[in-house]
Amino acid sequence: MPEPxxxxxxxxxxxxxxEDLCEFLRIPSVSxxxxxxxDIRRAAQxxxxxxxxxxxxxxxxxxxxxxxxxxxxxxxxxAPTALVYGHYDVQPAEPLEKxxxxxxEPARRDGNLYARxxxxxxxxxxxxxxSARAWIETKGRLPLRLKFLIExxxxxxxxxxEKYIAANRQRLACDCCVISDSAQFAPGQPAITYGLRGxxxxxxxxxxxxxxxxxxxxxxxxxxxxNALVRxxxxxxxxxxxxxxxxxxxxxxxxxxxxxxxxxxxxxxxQQYKRELGLDDLAGEEGFTTLERRWVRPTLDINGLxxxxxxxxxxxxxxxxxxxxxxxxxxxxQDPDEVTRSLRQMLQSICPPGIRMELIDHHGSPGVMVPxxxxxxxxxxxxxxxxxxxxxxxxxxxxxIPIVATFxxxxxxxxxxxxxxxxxxxxxxxxxxFALADFHCGIKASTILWEELSRIGKxxxxxx
Amino acid sequence: MPEPxxxxxxxxxxxxxxEDLCEFLRIPSVSxxxxxxxDIRRAAQxxxxxxxxxxxxxxxxxxxxxxxxxxxxxxxxxAPTALVYGHYDVQPAEPLEKxxxxxxEPARRDGNLYARxxxxxxxxxxxxxxSARAWIETKGRLPLRLKFLIExxxxxxxxxxEKYIAANRQRLACDCCVISDSAQFAPGQPAITYGLRGxxxxxxxxxxxxxxxxxxxxxxxxxxxxNALVRxxxxxxxxxxxxxxxxxxxxxxxxxxxxxxxxxxxxxxxQQYKRELGLDDLAGEEGFTTLERRWVRPTLDINGLxxxxxxxxxxxxxxxxxxxxxxxxxxxxQDPDEVTRSLRQMLQSICPPGIRMELIDHHGSPGVMVPxxxxxxxxxxxxxxxxxxxxxxxxxxxxxIPIVATFxxxxxxxxxxxxxxxxxxxxxxxxxxFALADFHCGIKASTILWEELSRIGKxxxxxx
Numbered sequence: 001m002p003e004p005x006x007x008x009x010x011x012x013x014x015x016x017x018x019e020d021l022c023e024f025l026r027i028p029s030v031s032x033x034x035x036x037x038x039d040i041r042r043a044a045q046x047x048x049x050x051x052x053x054x055x056x057x058x059x060x061x062x063x064x065x066x067x068x069x070x071x072x073x074x075x076x077x078x079a080p081t082a083l084v085y086g087h088y089d090v091q092p093a094e095p096l097e098k099x100x101x102x103x104x105e106p107a108r109r110d111g112n113l114y115a116r117x118x119x120x121x122x123x124x125x126x127x128x129x130x131s132a133r134a135w136i137e138t139k140g141r142l143p144l145r146l147k148f149l150i151e152x153x154x155x156x157x158x159x160x161x162e163k164y165i166a167a168n169r170q171r172l173a174c175d176c177c178v179i180s181d182s183a184q185f186a187p188g189q190p191a192i193t194y195g196l197r198g199x200x201x202x203x204x205x206x207x208x209x210x211x212x213x214x215x216x217x218x219x220x221x222x223x224x225x226x227n228a229l230v231r232x233x234x235x236x237x238x239x240x241x242x243x244x245x246x247x248x249x250x251x252x253x254x255x256x257x258x259x260x261x262x263x264x265x266x267x268x269x270x271q272q273y274k275r276e277l278g279l280d281d282l283a284g285e286e287g288f289t290t291l292e293r294r295w296v297r298p299t300l301d302i303n304g305l306x307x308x309x310x311x312x313x314x315x316x317x318x319x320x321x322x323x324x325x326x327x328x329x330x331x332x333x334q335d336p337d338e339v340t341r342s343l344r345q346m347l348q349s350i351c352p353p354g355i356r357m358e359l360i361d362h363h364g365s366p367g368v369m370v371p372x373x374x375x376x377x378x379x380x381x382x383x384x385x386x387x388x389x390x391x392x393x394x395x396x397x398x399x400x401i402p403i404v405a406t407f408x409x410x411x412x413x414x415x416x417x418x419x420x421x422x423x424x425x426x427x428x429x430x431x432x433x434f435a436l437a438d439f440h441c442g443i444k445a446s447t448i449l450w451e452e453l454s455r456i457g458k459x460x461x462x463x464x
Numbered sequence: 465m466p467e468p469x470x471x472x473x474x475x476x477x478x479x480x481x482x483e484d485l486c487e488f489l490r491i492p493s494v495s496x497x498x499x500x501x502x503d504i505r506r507a508a509q510x511x512x513x514x515x516x517x518x519x520x521x522x523x524x525x526x527x528x529x530x531x532x533x534x535x536x537x538x539x540x541x542x543a544p545t546a547l548v549y550g551h552y553d554v555q556p557a558e559p560l561e562k563x564x565x566x567x568x569e570p571a572r573r574d575g576n577l578y579a580r581x582x583x584x585x586x587x588x589x590x591x592x593x594x595s596a597r598a599w600i601e602t603k604g605r606l607p608l609r610l611k612f613l614i615e616x617x618x619x620x621x622x623x624x625x626e627k628y629i630a631a632n633r634q635r636l637a638c639d640c641c642v643i644s645d646s647a648q649f650a651p652g653q654p655a656i657t658y659g660l661r662g663x664x665x666x667x668x669x670x671x672x673x674x675x676x677x678x679x680x681x682x683x684x685x686x687x688x689x690x691n692a693l694v695r696x697x698x699x700x701x702x703x704x705x706x707x708x709x710x711x712x713x714x715x716x717x718x719x720x721x722x723x724x725x726x727x728x729x730x731x732x733x734x735q736q737y738k739r740e741l742g743l744d745d746l747a748g749e750e751g752f753t754t755l756e757r758r759w760v761r762p763t764l765d766i767n768g769l770x771x772x773x774x775x776x777x778x779x780x781x782x783x784x785x786x787x788x789x790x791x792x793x794x795x796x797x798q799d800p801d802e803v804t805r806s807l808r809q810m811l812q813s814i815c816p817p818g819i820r821m822e823l824i825d826h827h828g829s830p831g832v833m834v835p836x837x838x839x840x841x842x843x844x845x846x847x848x849x850x851x852x853x854x855x856x857x858x859x860x861x862x863x864x865i866p867i868v869a870t871f872x873x874x875x876x877x878x879x880x881x882x883x884x885x886x887x888x889x890x891x892x893x894x895x896x897x898f899a900l901a902d903f904h905c906g907i908k909a910s911t912i913l914w915e916e917l918s919r920i921g922k923x924x925x926x927x928x
Contacts, residue, residue, distance in 0.1 A: 197680060199680070201778045203778075209741040209742060210741060211742075213741070214863060215767060215791060216663070216793055216862045217863050218741075218862065219758070219765045219793050220705075220749065220758055221757040222746060223747035224766060226767075226769050226788075227701065227764070229694070230693070230694035230695075230697040230698050231703070233694040237691065277677070277686060278675075279673055279674075279686065279687075280817075280818070281687070281817035282687075283685070283817055284686075293684040294684055294685045298684075299679075299684035300691070301679045301690075302771065302772065302783075303772050303773055303780060303781050304690070304772035304773040304779070304783070305690050305693070305770060305771040305772065305786060306769060307768060308766065310768050310770045310789075314665045314767070316665070322769060324690075325772070325773060325779075329679070329680055329684065353744075353745035354744070363778060397680070397681070398680045399680025399681050400680055400780075
């Protein structure tokens with residue numbers, strides 16, 4: 001059980017925490033918009049000032065894009081080091097007319113705080129800063145060493161983050177990483193995400209004749225790049241949802257009976273899922289449940305198609321080119337580079353005469369999985385149980401968070417994905433919100449987490 | 465042989481004919497651009513004035529769009545009636561910077577006249593007006609009755625033409641129709657087009673979830689409309705170029721040995737065709753030559769593809785919709801309505817669960833074929849031989865000219881497609897031109913054609 005003094009402090013300072021978050025949310029730190037460059041800098045400085053107040057050593061690090069904020073507390077003998085990652089930049093707020101209250105004027109309604117960045121990620125990231133504040137103002141020190149790496153480019157691709165991590169492995173050395181930038185399983189049902197899918201994203205461009213042709217005059221005698229594109233894409237996946245790229249499943253482990261049972265026990269309501277998506281029928285790879293299809297199995301989705309005439313009405317053009325963006329979601333052990341090699345070979349072998357192909361490899365990152373029996377995982381589960389009053393469920397996530405693979409590969413550290421948000425928080429949409437109850441439970445869970453982690457001891461990886 | 469007086473008149477008035485055409489070409493009658501509405505009216509009035517000069521009865525007929533010009537000469541006892549169709553509107557001239565001389569300031573270079581509309585269709589259409597002028601100014605009368613239907617919306621879809629024809633079948637009654645709005649087979653090799661492909665143009669729209677989804681979070685569990693689209697389109701045609709819509713080939717006649725030989729004899733240079741298209745390989749339905757694939761066989765070409773993210777880089781979206789524009793070229797005896805019925809049924813049967821489909825039937829028109837042994841065809845061949853000094857080759861055309869089917873269906877008349885242009889005349893492109901030699905040969909061929917047709921006699925169809 002956490003020390004009563006800490007919990008009393010949290011209870012006594014609820015209004016102050018909310019006010020401080022509101023101050024943070026009033027800075028329109030939209031990373032995608034160059035007119036917000038000064039706001040981005042102001043947000044980085046605001047974050048840095050928070051750390052200074054806690055006597056952390058702080059640095060605002062310039063990059064080719066927006067600055068990183070790095071901060072660390074003193075090392076604690078015999079206790080491990082945790083690295084918290086988050087971001088202070090936010091998505092653009094447009095369309096503004098769809099917001100009930102302005103995106104950068106935080107407003108409380110029905111127990112929620114509405115603002116751009118409320119949950120993604122200012123509000124969630126801030127919980128870990130406030131828990132450190134609680135420790136320092138109550139006990140004078142933290143029970144473990146904390147490092148914080150807070151970036152300003154998460155919403156625009158994190159272009160400068162990996163470079164920084166690769167060049168500063170010693171500085172960032174840690175026993176585990178903590179990220180709060182996602183959602184609970186459902187209201188009242190916190191979750192820890194132990195698996196993420198990877199991704200391999202491509203663009204296939206097919207070129208035919210040297211110009212758009214009249215489909216009447218030339219049609220039938222010339223390979224049509226759009227016809228070729230649909231045929232080549234169709235060859236990549238069969239009607240049962242099985243991907244046909246040679247060797248694609250070689251490294252994929254079958255789902256274990258235990259995990260299968262555990263996923264089946266999750267309170268997932270398929271009818272509601274369909275209702276929310278406006279669908280009568282779901283679909284996917286034969287032989288798997290909906291959650292398995294979303295979390296445990298690889299996929300192929302076309303993300304974009306472009307060719308020929310796309311305006312109103314009809315134009316009888318035989319287009320000179322056609323292109324598709326498409327991506328595989330990968331599961332742990334699948335290697336994006338291997339997929340690229342095999343895919344390129346397959347596409348070249350089925351590219352028809354009269355068509356030249358170009359395959360662009362946009363980006364790839366492997367899937368990751370954190371062992372459920374890791375001591376960090378167990379510490380996080382205990383902290384969440386005490387703060388939220390409910391044991392977390394263990395879930396996977398269909399999306400990819402490349403930073404988690406980077407932390408694994410470059411720092412040798414597993415990441416605890418502790419989402420305090422909800423699925424309906426409208427991240428990236430108008431009326432983004434964060435439930436104030438979730439905000440305070442998050443601070444509490446983080447406060448307890450530092451204590452729980454401190455009991456694990458220091459691993460070799462983090463010895464300075 | 466034509467009367468010497470006629471030929472002398474043509475020779476003596478070459479400059480005048482060219483000057484008159486230049487006057488016509490200086491009117492920027494761009495039908496697609498509303499700022500040219502007054503120019504369109506001016507062009508219609510200019511055409512009407514040409515007919516008045518010849519004592520034709522003339523009417524400028526308002527429509528919901530741009531006006532039609534209708535003109536007719538008196539009937540001639542025992543002689544047939546020919547209906548000439550053409551258009552006074554032109555394509556937009558953009559991109560203007562690619563013109564060597566301004567599009568509406570006709571310029572002579574290397575024996576060509578450069579201007580927008582020079583060949584499409586002002587110059588070609590005008591040959592039939594000038595031949596009538598030659599007859600009237602030389603002989604005081606035409607040897608047959610001529611009717612002219614000249615529209616101002618050909619370049620924007622001829623929306624009001626068919627309605628007018630359907631409502632005025634008696635007025636437009638004729639023995640044969642004449643259109644000069646296409647090209648010769650090659651320089652020095654005139655042609656008569658005896659077959660046109662029809663068309664059946666569709667748009668297939670597939671709808672999936674009620675919004676764009678994150679391809680990581682949802683991918684694999686929801687039918688992706690773009691994945692479904694490429695699969696459904698691929699099912700329509702096999703790798704050998706055979707269309708898979710049930711019954712599609714039922715009405716298609718096999719190509720006759722005689723026609724096959726005749727097409728093989730045409731001086732078609734496949735190497736040059738590839739070079740001009742920038743292709744190393746041609747493609748198409750197995751078992752047919754390039755000209756057969758272009759003219760005699762039906763096709764399926766995708767004309768446009770749209771789905772998801774089409775900007776730069778990557779976006780991990782599972783799109784809520786996907787759509788394609790595609791069209792079949794049809795050969796004579798294939799019924800566009802039958803094709804639509806069978807296509808719709810097939811697409812519905814392969815539309816996967818989780819996807820709603822909508823099939824829009826944009827437009828259809830059947831293929832047409834004019835019997836090679838018709839007396840009108842023979843008359844046209846004689847006229848061309850005398851005017852151009854070379855016998856025409858008989859060709860088909862892969863494109864569709866719906867008005868030809870309309871004339872067949874509503875007026876019961878075959879159409880003579882007598883193209884005076886060349887393939888490289890840059891119709892619809894910058895630097896449109898018309899060779900002055902082709903212009904004058906066209907006038908001469910038309911002058912002789914009226915005489916040749918007058919000898920055939922009147923059919924029952926055109927009895928008033």
